[in-house]
Amino acid sequence: MLEICFDYTVYAQIKAMYSVKNSNMAEIAVCPDNLSVGALVPFTPQNRFNELSVHGIEVPDDFIENYHQFFKMLKDAKKIRIWISNSPHELLGLYFISDFAYPQIRDLCVCSMSYLPQKYNENCLSCLPNKDWQDLITYSKNILVENYSGLWNRLLKENTTLRIYLNGKIVSVSVxxxxxxxxxxxxxxxxxxxxxxxxxxxxxxxxxxxxxxxxxxxxxxxxxxxxxx
Incomplete structure (x- = not known):
């Protein structure tokens, strides 16, 4: 299984969970992009580098190399589990990965803070108390990627400079x-x-x-x- 998250704090937490369980370590990938900022089309690592840079986002020198490696890991994956909150860069990652994986992969396992019965002042995975991480797996859901692929393609057509979470959903807005x-x-x-x-x-x-x-x-x-x- 390929585990996918969107920042290195969450990456470290997932890695620690495998260590505690003495389980064989799965592949863990960190999406290098913040898909909430910058035009999406053409969707290439170079264009994403340019779009993020011009809109003030700090981008590491190895961004493009990391993106190609991320694509390769997605292409090789047989099963995927994604770790998200409702923050736009993470939801957008779910949409993009669904589109990339479809139709080779029909469903993804999603560990989302929005599925947890308890509510938090901060909808932030990296802020989640250690004791609650197992709940993310307990309350995880399998989702059909075709539905989220459609959402991603709508956003590609709109191709605005900004995508935000507003009133419970991702919307395209101007810069x-x-x-x-x-x-x-x-x-x-x-x-x-x-x-x-x-x-x-x-x-x-x-x-x-x-x-x-x-x-x-x-x-x-x-x-x-x-x-x-």
């Missing part, structure tokens, strides 16, 4: 979606400190929707707006 909120916060705080404004705007969104989003994108937009104003 300036958060600009009004950023400007309002800058005026209210009466400061030109980029990080303070960006962090406040980010927390306003993440607390409202109980998801995570990239601080780097908010810094990028804040810096751009302050230069204009």
């Amino acid at each position: 300036d979606y958060f600009d009004k909120e950023i400007n309002t916060i800058a005026e209210y705080l009466n400061t030109d400190d980029i990080y303070t404004i960006a962090d406040t705007a980010l927390r306003s969104y993440t607390q409202r929707e109980n998801v995570l989003f990239s601080i780097y994108f908010f810094i990028y937009r804040t810096e751009k707006l302050l230069r204009i104003n």
Whole structure:
């Protein structure tokens, strides 16, 4: 089985779970991309590198190499289990992987925080208490990838610069979606400190929707707006 997650804190937790159980270590892959930011078409590692970079996301030098390796692991996988919260970059990863795997793989096992009976102040896998990780497996579900593949293809057709979690679903929005909120916060705080404004705007969104989003994108937009104003 190929285990897929979206940050290295979760990767370490999955690895630790196998060690505790003395189980044979499965392959674990970390998706290198943040699919919530940047145009999706053409969908190539080089274009994704360019899109993330131009919109303020820090991208490692080996991003393209890692992406090709990620593609290879997906192609070789016979069974896949995905670890997610409702944060847009993780849900979008589920959609993309479903489309990539279909029709060779018809269903995926999904370990999602949204399936857990208990609720958390932060919908964040890397913040999940150690004692609750086994529950992710207990309450995991098998999903039909064809349904999520369709969602991914809709997003490819829309091909906006930003995709966010809003009112319980992923929606495509324009790059300036958060600009009004950023400007309002800058005026209210009466400061030109980029990080303070960006962090406040980010927390306003993440607390409202109980998801995570990239601080780097908010810094990028804040810096751009302050230069204009």
